[in-house]
Amino acid sequence: MTHSLQQTALELFQSAIDRADPAAAVQAQLSAEPLAPLAPGGRRVVIAVGKAAVPMMRAALAALPDAPSEALVITNPENRADVPGAEVITGAHPVPDQTSAAAGARVLTLVQDLNASDQLFMLISGGGSALMVAPAPGLTLADKARVNEALLASGLDINRMNLIRQSLSDLKGGGLCRAAAPARVTAFILSDVIGDDLRAIASGPTVAPLGSRGDARALLQSEGLWDQLPAAVQAHLNTPEGSAKTPPAQNVLIGSNRFSLEAMRDRAKAAGWHVPDLVDDLTGDVSDAAQRILDVATSTTTDRPTAYLFGGETTVRLTGTGRGGRNQELALRIAQAADKLPGEWVFLSGGTDGRDGPTDAAGGLVTLQTWGAITASGADPAALLANNDSYAALKAADALVTVGGTGTNVADVQILLMRPTA
Template identity: 55%
Template sequence: MTKKAEMRALAQRLFKAAVDAADPALAVREYLRSHPPAKLPAGGHYIVVAIGKAAPAMLREALLHVPGPVTALGVTHHENAQQVAGASILTAGHPVPDDAGFDASKRLIDLLSSAGSDDRVLALISGGGSALVPAPIKPLTLADKQMVNRLLLESGLDIVEMNMIRQQLSELKGGGLLRHAAPASVTALILSDVIGDDLRAIASGPTVSPLGTRQKAIESLTQIGVFDALPQRVKTALLSEDKRDPVPEGKNHLIGSNRQSLDAMKSAVPEGWTARIVCDHLIGDVSDAARQIIDSALELKTDGPTALIFGGETTVQIKGSGRGGRNQELALRVALQGDELPEGWVFLSGGTDGRDGPTDAAGGLVDDSTLERMAQANADVVALLANNDSNKALAAANDLLITGATGTNVADVQVLLLP
């Protein structure tokens, strides 16, 4: 194996360490072993619901610890379809909501609404839940929510701002799950895919108070110039008074995060290497993030083999019709500036859920020969990037990071390896 091949393999091992550290089953197990679920009062039963990309794994583990009788329902993305003994698992579209998600949200609301004061609800929340259970407020339609979601994904807004807007239009987001479960008590175990771990933003906060108000949503949408492009029903809803009941109190517990995965990557760096977590909040536009990564390598003036580790969730402004995602575009942008780095560098950027944008790739794995391979494949990198077609560009160099669905999600991780 060549030195370059060894470094590329190391980058992939570090990515796997990040994913393994976000194992949702292990996180649920550790929490419920130290905090056993309370016994039910006479006549009561447990309702266990799981929403997000880690739903099956979290639900499977939780059912080993929750006393019966139990009714369990999970909603995850189509690519993560799997059976869980004792539970119904529904699949839905992500990142764009679909009819299956619309139907799943109705099933979820019906189940929660059946809870009484003697029942207990355990909610297992992970990233991706926002799109998986769209549940539009009346009189909005699924098509309305899909249009809003598309505009938000193309806007360049960060995930917190997007989820603040989504909360105003949903029956389940921004504490909506608590409303539908009342009067039953609700405990939520949350796996964070949001940098900073604001529980109100993870899966759009179904078990916590909302991030903002309808007026704040209008201001954000107006600022990015898309309010007028919204469906008329959405504009009318945002301009009307929110008369929903106050959000009941819930018990929320964070059981996993991006920072834990970064620590695991650092621990997995082999002996003889220097390992540094440079930034655990890599956010903003991918062009700025790529520049930050390059500058970090230049400023640190590393001596000997070094692994520079980053984590966060960047954004992409969609200006073309190509396919890609924030991790693929970030990797491509680093490759385009890689001539500033020492010869022999390798860079990986990947989503811990195994999916980056509407593609089958988790991200990109590039090195100092990536541009040469693209040229040999007659790929016009600049034109592809201008069309947001990072997937095609990376595929030309055989530099796509493809892992399949991982069953977890704690945002994105990056590593720059310097020889």
């Protein structure tokens, strides 16, 4: 019976990924609302950036009435593929490198001479913040990389990280719109940010920034990160912004974590599962998220098979030297607390992009037996957890979820299936 629960959890996870299919989302939106026709003599530049850039560009090129004057795809190496009619380059993720800087420079070159008759069509998905970078004047890529590494290890949520990233960039926080002005800008956006704040997705290249340099400075100081920053970054954040405004763009949300949660709910209900209210804001530290999941699952009594569905993006405060990711650590923490859940159950936590941290796993799928299976393998699960080594722990119990790169990203989903025992 446990095996069937595991299969059901994997099928629900796949339905979340399928609902976030980037090509289908682009096709549906262009069918419902085609782009405005070009002005006489106008040019259309199409740029796709993010983990879903390849399928989004393919769908756009197939649906547009004529070939664009320029088409550029920027994605991560795992998701790279040829796109007829488009130039394809890669950046680095999650920490940008020289390839990311080259991608940012290429974008600025493409848009800097656009005029009011031209159109910039952006296809934006998760990961774009690191894949395409353009350090602000006075900053180097090494400066930005040091800041990004500190942010990823800090436990800050994505919105607060992106406030800081935007303040150090010529592209983020509406910088792309400012560079492309006075061209008309339309963006289709696949959200990997909980709450779908368009300013935070890929650090908001086509929307106004989350805040000012002063806001970023205050946040870094309050979190004890200021002294870790390079001197050039401190000097930049101490300098007030200019008066340039961000031109408006047409930003259209075409996919999100909430859409994928609803797809899982519909599939679970069709299969006869009782599904309580969706939880679409599972954020914060993984230890707190694990407790919240346990609280939700044990706060009500049910005598029928129940699927508790969660969506969000948690954080991990790194204190060890192990390898893993937020989904793997969350699954391991649920396995540690197995005796608090009644009946027969399985729990899956996975990233919809198929990549959890610097590993080949999307997340973990655990049961009542997982913690003991790790011990039986000769490993110490508590020690591995303390060392942020959730990958090794789950691998020892054959509890990793590995689906490969999915070509999409709408953050993470969690599935807790519970079935009362006779």
